Amino acid sequence: MERLCGEIIQIILNYLDDPTHFRLVSRRYYAITQDPYVRSSYFLARYGRTQAFYYALNRGKLMNEEVIDIMISSGAHLSRYLAQCAIHHYFRAQVHFIKSRWVRSVPLPVFTHFMMVASRMYGDIPTGKGDDDGAIFSALLKTSRLPTESRGKWETLKEVVEKYKFIPFCMKDPMMSQFPLVLAVEPRLLPYARANGFVMDGKYRNFVFRKMFEKPAVQFDGRVDEVVKNVRELTSLDPNMFVTRTVAAEVCMEAHINEPGYTALKILDKEGMLRFSLALVVEELLKTFINTRSIGMPQTQPVLRKLYEDFPSGDTTVRTVMISSIFFADTSHLPVILNATTVHLLDYVNNCNEKVKELGLAPVTRKDLFEMLVNKFTPEKFTGILEYGESVLCLGAQGMKELKKDVVIACLEIGCKGKMLKQLVEADSSLRDVIETHVVQNLRLNLDDLPLPEDEEACQHYEARLCRDFVACRRYRYPLGAADDRGRPGVADPNQPVLLEGGNGPALGANADQIMADGNVAHHMGPTPPAEDDVMESDEESDEEDGPDAEDGAEELGQIGQDTLTAMIRKDELAPAARRRRFYDMFATYTDHMGKLTYPAEYMQVGRWVQNVFGSQHPVTAIFMLHAVVNENAHILQNSLYSDQLIPSGRIPVTLKHFKMLARLGRPPNLALVDDIEAGIEFYFDEDDYLVDEGKNAVGSSNLSHTRNRTVKVETEGTPRPSGSPEASSSQEKGPRGRKRPRRSTAMVKSYVIPGSDDESIAEGRNDIENEFAKKRRCETNLQRWIKHLSVLLKEEQKKYKEKKKREQAAAEPGAKIRVLKSEFFKSLSTNLSRLRKADREKRQQLYGMDVPSEDYSEGEEDEYQYRTTRSKRYKVQQN
Template sequence: MDRLADEVLQLIFNEIDHPSSFVRACRRFNSFSRDPYVRAHYFLSRYGPVEAMYWALGGGPLINEHVLDVLLSSGAHLSRYLVQVAVHHYFRSLCPFIKTPWVRTLSLSTFGHFLKLSSERFGAINIAKGEDDGAVFRSFIRESRRRPDRRGQSTDAIAEILEKGKFIPFCSKDPIMAQFPLALSIEPRLLPLAIANGFRMDGRYRDFVFRRIFARDQERGVQDILLSVRELCRLDPSMFISRTVAAEVLMEAESNRTGYATLKTLDREGDLRFSLGALVEDLVKSFIKAHSITAASTGASLCYLWKDFPSRNPIARLVMLLTVFISYPGATPDTLHLNLEHLNLTPVSSEQIGQVLLSPFVEQFPSVLRYARVHCEIDDATFPSFLAGVAVGCLEVASKGNMLHSMCKKWPSLTEDIEFAVVTKYRLTVEDLPSPDQRRRALFPSKLCRDICAFNLEASVATREFDDDEWEGSPSNGNELGVRSMSEQFLGAIGQETLTQVIARDELDPRRRRAPWLSNRINWNWPLKPPFPADVLPVGKWILSQFGRRHLVTAIFMDHAVVNDNYGILRHYLSDCPSVRPIVPVTLHHFKMLAHLGRAPHYLLFDAIKDGASFFFSDNDYLSYPDDVEVKRETPCAEIVPSWVVKDPSPSIEPTSGPSLTSIAAPTRKRLQRSAATTVKSYAFGHSDSDDDHENLSHTTSDPSATTTRPVESNLQLWIRHLSALQKAETKKFNEKKRRLEQSSHSGPRPRVARSDFLKTLTTGLRELRQLESTKKQQAPIPAVLDDRSVSDDEEYQSPKRPSKRRKVPF
């Protein structure tokens, strides 16, 4: 460090937030930091020319006369407004936005030198309270909403403080910083003077200025707005109307006809950097997943724009069909057809009607079906198949539970169609999931039971199908799409708020604004754009109420909910009431699917196991029994079982084959006797204490009447054993992958291979399950089990009793 040049040391010094510790490292650094040039350029490099003087005046003993001279000679901006605020603050006058000592830390001689430099630059300075440049500017902004003949401050007064007083907000804490662009929207001729003082126009300021120009509460004509826009664009090449502002004007085109006419004039004369027709098309398409499409004002605005800029895009046409059918839920087919003809949307095909019914915001469907049967050539022969296709398509739209409930209540035969479609089309197996070699397997979404609150949710099947048709194409189409997305990003993202709403939000006090992380989300407004209706009923919840807890359709939806990590559906399926067992059982098949995808299991699965969920390999194991039969799996103590029932204690058992489709949908079942539960296949295995037990067992299996006592594994022990085996298999795959990568990279650093989320979560979950099992054993130790293997009661033939092997618990 001692050999570094002063220039390099200056760069290091400028990057340190608090250099007090740095200057104490050695004498050279200390003497280097005392140089006025070094101190002056420290503030210039960190805060820029506009704010450098403000931060330097709060430096206290670090600032002296020489530092102030270097700052001004090196380009630091000094405004008369800064001098006036510094005088007020130094002599204990109130400055609301300055909460620190600031200039009061300066010595009297240093502050006097600062006043001397200011008077030499500006001459006589008015330091009266309420008459400074900031007060004049605030008065101009406050009176800008009045008519020109009633304003007290003229534009020439503002131009004078900008030109002679070098007026500009000197720090980000100054409230005038947020109001300064408003003056440019009132009078565009002030822009060159503001730029000369160091003002830089970015995207936020640019949109703010143009919003005020197009505001509808101003009594300005089309020519006045055109003159202001063209003058701003001429004075600063970075000024242009963005797609964001234009979309906000379009959203209130019917009420703000002056601004809308100005946009059409600019588009016709080629003064916009985008096509207004393409913007209207994109704006209409954005409502395919927005709940605001159900609002009457939104429908009226879109219809008003559609008359001037019709489009042949299928998504845009679908949105306009939705506005008509949603706006008139109880209209007759002739009334609907008349409104569609008025918007030039006829003829309407049966496929388009199907896409309308698949929208998550269409729940009142009778009028749509009546229109389809009258004007879309759907007769009595094709109507059942059309209705079945709509019902099956609604399964993939997570928020269509209410519509499915109404349809199945009116047409009960749709339940069989839904059952057949789910079993034949949507059943998930490990082989159907993406292979581990595919990179995007962790992002694989299953078709059913998606989260309705997900940000990347496709709210409509129609949207997904149309998007696939548009994205698939030649390479040239992909390149054009990439260029278009880049240009749209540069020209601004479009929203669904009106210009008046955005202006009202921009004028709020900064302390009342929303959290920063919400404002950083581009094009996101939850009250306007939830992708589901207000009284939403998820399809997964309706499936459970329709088909019951022990049904193959419910089991398939459970598989999809586990893969999609749908918290709402999982919580509903795994709820445990005091009088009801866990509704849908958890199986080992769920963990195998998640292991294949590398996803972390939801904590609700482990909670269900901790609460005593029965162990099943797959849904085939419990679907073969009626809903009113309790499949007993857990036995807290040893039970007496006939010896011929005891099987070979092998670690794996193949699950039974799945039930037929007709056997799982029986409407009524006769309740079986209590003894029927003893014939249910169990995954509980007996354990022998010694090799003699196997020999004795071989002699007694020939007699069916003989009985034996065997300890049975609890459900928790079965889960631990099989999940441990799955953990071992996944660990083996991880080690093999790591070994292959290490062998492939002979030179260079050793590659770091991260464990999958599934393996990490499973390791933690197994640790908790083992701790729970250990706690249960300590609280209720299992007593010694005595096996009665004697065939006769004679003591001569009695086998000797071996002492039981109790677990030693340390005290």
């Protein structure tokens, strides 16, 4: 190190956050760090021309007159605005975004020299309160929504930027986020700002153009021409600045209230100033309403009507959105009871018919009615839609019956349509049989229907057709239960990026409206306001993360959402300051006043309705339960999932088939299943074991029974049962060898005791011994049987894991370390089995005492699996 030249040592110093300890290594290093040129080069190399003076003044002990002169001659940027803020702070005036000592650590002679240098450059420097250059641009932003003559003078703004070299001098300066807005109001300032070193980063793009299209506080003539002129100038001055589809969609969302901005956007589209077709943007924007609550909100009706009149589309989804917006608009006066005829109902039908003709959507077809009825946001009072089909389309009684049948079958796969199914079935009881037959014949799920375990990607993205979780976000499906273009749930595309509604940010996976309503959680449409915390007192902390994000060079036109222009501007302005840009996500939540959630506000789960109608032990309920478990949505059917008192008798039985299907897909079982097992719920291999004969015969036993005839072992009356467990079924089937003989403890034993003799006391003592022996006899409980079969399943998973590990190690290069991840089911089952074994041991100790064996499984003839004890090691004796 002592042989290194001075240039190498200078480079090493520039890479150190705090060179204090390095300069104390030797006298030579200490002497080098005392050189004014070395100190000035350090600040310029680490912080750049723009922020060099800001951080140099923060290290007052390193500053002297020579360092200041060298930094000026080396190109460090010193604006009059920086000198004004430094003078205010040094003499104890308030600089709201600086809380540390900053320039107060600079010696007075050195700071006097700094003020003299600034005065030689800019002459008389205004130092009064509110006279700094930053206040001039702040005042301009406050009047940006007023007419042009009410704003600041162009000559003054140009002088401040061109002559006095105005530029935000650090990332903590609030003008760093406000100056791009100034350029949005006056794009002519951009060339002068660029000459001072200001770089218009791509992240400012939407931030700037939103202010250009903002609705003025007072309407004035020439606003449209002003917006068009500003967009032209800014796009011509900087090729990275262009109107994105995101901003265009936000302007279109205010087409009925922000006429100047919307008109200017259409003019730019006709002149070819946009990099996309505005008609396609409007079409995609209209299609987003099919999956959000806003389709039925009154405030969205004028927007949809305005956009469709200006940009008519032949897309089927757009047609469904427009027709649905007409029929969903106002249903408060309609009757709840189906097949009812009132004056309001006839007025509703006539009004909808007139609006459909005005928009050129006539005639409405049966398919249109079907699409409206199966939409997730169909109002509860949908009697008017049915009346329209009967009176206007003249479908007739048979046609309406077929329509209701198709709607009922389609609604089974839409998890939030429980209320509609309830109303339809209550009005027509024959639909219950339609549901029962369709579910049993077409929606039964078996292991053969699942993807092969070797295809991990297919297993990860597999989704059953029933009981989809449309609220919570899963890793293998669209977020928030996103549906297809027609509002019905669809299977996720593994190549599709997971985005929230509107496509503006990553999914959070929330379960409350205020969290999930944020469709733009990571919507960085503008720079985050700088932090209002202390300025760093040493160089130990670096602000490299606060610097502008590097452009990847790819042209991004932006995603389309339903946010309005005004809402996004206010969101950018009201976002609290954060020192790191990644904390911006925490403050981007707001309530769902825009109706952007992808499920109704009031809904009933279809699975919950099925359980209430068909009961917990019915073939239809069993099939829904199986689909819910596969989709990790078992809490839909289990009423007491989050209750304090767990009552297994009122819950849907859990079967071993549920765990086998989860093992095939590699997904963890829901905790509700484990809670049921721990509470002592009956063991079943699959749903055929507990379904009653009446339920099977009602819809055809051929579809609900396997070819094998397997018995279900239940406990006898003498078997101790955990507290809260259901009573054993009385209809026990006979095994393949006939009925088993009773246990010795319960067999009838003939007594030879003579009544009234002395042998009675001996007999009573013997009976007590026999009863005590019967109490401690080995018996298998439901919990133990569950543990036994789940242990076998765990061993199979361990075997699969070892085989997979061997295959990957064989395919890898020799000597390479391979890490094979376990499936979620494997890890979860290992943990839950330990929990169940612990619960079983505690229950047995409670019943039989502390000296009870740790495991006490019976070995009956009807057990499907048999355990064998481990052989003891045998030592071979060599013969001499």
